[in-house]
Amino acid sequence: MTFQELNIITPILKAIEQEGYQVPSPIQEQAIPVLLEGKDVLASAQTGTGKTAAFAIPIIQALYHQGQRLSSKRLIQALILAPTRELAEQIKESFRNYSREMSIKTEVIYGGVSQRNQEIALKKGLDVLIATPGRLIDLMNQGLLTLSDVRFLVLDEADRMLDMGFIHDVKRIVKLVPEERQTMLFSATLPKEIMKLANELLKNPVRIEVTPPEAMVDKIKQSLYYVSKKDKTNLLIDLLVNPKLESVLVFTRTKHGANKLVKELLSYGVKADAIHGNKSQNKRQQALTDFKAKKLRVLVATDIAARGIDIDELSHVINYDLPETPETYVHRMGRTGRAGLSGEAFSFCCQDEKNLLSAIIKHIKMDIPVVENKFFNEKIKTGNVEKQGLKSCDIKPNTGIKKNGISNQKKNNSFDPKRIQNNKKSDYRKSEFVKNTRSSDGQYRNKKNSK
Numbered sequence: 001m002t003f004q005e006l007n008i009i010t011p012i013l014k015a016i017e018q019e020g021y022q023v024p025s026p027i028q029e030q031a032i033p034v035l036l037e038g039k040d041v042l043a044s045a046q047t048g049t050g051k052t053a054a055f056a057i058p059i060i061q062a063l064y065h066q067g068q069r070l071s072s073k074r075l076i077q078a079l080i081l082a083p084t085r086e087l088a089e090q091i092k093e094s095f096r097n098y099s100r101e102m103s104i105k106t107e108v109i110y111g112g113v114s115q116r117n118q119e120i121a122l123k124k125g126l127d128v129l130i131a132t133p134g135r136l137i138d139l140m141n142q143g144l145l146t147l148s149d150v151r152f153l154v155l156d157e158a159d160r161m162l163d164m165g166f167i168h169d170v171k172r173i174v175k176l177v178p179e180e181r182q183t184m185l186f187s188a189t190l191p192k193e194i195m196k197l198a199n200e201l202l203k204n205p206v207r208i209e210v211t212p213p214e215a216m217v218d219k220i221k222q223s224l225y226y227v228s229k230k231d232k233t234n235l236l237i238d239l240l241v242n243p244k245l246e247s248v249l250v251f252t253r254t255k256h257g258a259n260k261l262v263k264e265l266l267s268y269g270v271k272a273d274a275i276h277g278n279k280s281q282n283k284r285q286q287a288l289t290d291f292k293a294k295k296l297r298v299l300v301a302t303d304i305a306a307r308g309i310d311i312d313e314l315s316h317v318i319n320y321d322l323p324e325t326p327e328t329y330v331h332r333m334g335r336t337g338r339a340g341l342s343g344e345a346f347s348f349c350c351q352d353e354k355n356l357l358s359a360i361i362k363h364i365k366m367d368i369p370v371v372e373n374k375f376f377n378e379k380i381k382t383g384n385v386e387k388q389g390l391k392s393c394d395i396k397p398n399t400g401i402k403k404n405g406i407s408n409q410k411k412n413n414s415f416d417p418k419r420i421q422n423n424k425k426s427d428y429r430k431s432e433f434v435k436n437t438r439s440s441d442g443q444y445r446n447k448k449n450s451k
């Protein structure tokens with residue numbers, strides 16, 4: 001199947017060619033024809049499957065076809081609701097990219113930044129508006145925009161909007177959009193509440209489902225490390241000695257945890273930054289841009305902040321903390337291995353997290369191979385089986401690397417394991433740790449997790 005065969009008009013074909021898309025992804029193949037017919041759609045597909053283009057292309061095409069009606073005063077004809085600012089930004093970029101050959105104006109509004117520029121953009125007029133629910137309601141309440149001309153409504157990442165407590169706002173917004181419209185709901189998962197919402201908002205929707213996310217997980221190489229809570233950072237540094245970990249997204253449970261970890265990583269000369277809800281929009285955007293440009297090697301994120309973020313060529317995902325729900329594990333895995341790339345994911349599990357681990361394994365219906373690390377192994381009881389580290393390991397697990405003696409690494413902001421190794425000032429455990437790590441490839445033994 002090609003994009004031409006989907007009856008996509010030339011200016012869009014040109015634009016997606018520039019994006020480097022060769023063939024439509026499965027969700028695009030299924031959704032685009034249905035949407036071009038003007039039908040409502042309820043679609044579920046994992047992150048990274050190309051959902052944005054699946055709804056953006058038909059909308060852009062419809063707006064193009066009515067050409068002249070894009071009158072002197074532009075009216076908001078398409079509204080896309082998204083849960084996070086980052087995601088809203090990305091959707092805006094996609095719309096602008098796919099419509100670059102034509103005169104369609106796309107703007108984005110979200111909270112956490114001054115509304116001034118958004119106000120100006122709204123006054124100038126636009127065709128496509130991407131918005132997070134809160135700020136949209138804010139601006140509507142101030143009489144700065146109306147939704148009475150909207151004919152295309154998209155709810156993107158609907159399950160996440162639900163999780164984030166936006167459902168009430170979403171319903172309020174939808175009430176202000178004319179009944180005469182085409183509605184599309186995209187979601188990674190379809191829990192009961194989403195189905196209920198879909199019933200309320202969609203008219204005879206065509207239901208589209210691409211490979212359930214769980215089936216994608218086995219395309220990603222997963223490894224599990226049993227490690228005590230206090231050794232997680234050490235294990236991470238240990239893993240980062242491997243240059244193959246080029247572009248690493250690390251998940252922590254809390255914002256505080258993310259900040260703390262970034263500090264530690266920086267102290268080792270690993271270029272890292274964090275994104276989470278407590279950071280200003282500018283700081284988050286900057287971190288993301290730097291990470292994409294490979295100026296940062298490690299991006300530490302909480303789940304909400306990382307949701308839907310699209311990073312090409314992400315080499316590794318690390319679950320520094322295991323997620324609270326197994327579905328989130330699947331979403332995190334979806335951050336790597338995007339658009340056909342194969343990815344790799346490491347998960348750290350400490351004693352407190354063994355129940356989370358069991359739930360994940362049950363959910364993905366597969367074992368995660370356990371990797372034994374000479375220094376940071378933790379005896380952890382899962383079910384009846386006791387997993388433990390290398391039997392031959394007679395070196396005490398490292399009890400945490402102190403930061404003394406490494407200040408000279410802070411100066412140069414690049415991570416050179418050799419430097420750590422040669423750093424005479426390092427305390428014994430530290431240099432020993434790095435040296436052994438570097439020569440320990442053969443000691444990382446994969447053992448099937450026997451559940």
Ligand code: ADP
Nearest residue numbers: 021023024025047048049050051052053310339
């Ligand atoms: P989702 O919304 O499902 O998470 P995105 O729309 O963000 O996925 O797309 C994920 C990545 O795949 C983006 O980098 C996008 O540019 C790319 N992509 C989308 N469609 C195609 C395609 N047909 N061929 C190649 N890459 C694509």
Ligand code: MG
Nearest residue numbers: 051052156308
């Ligand atoms: Mg998306």
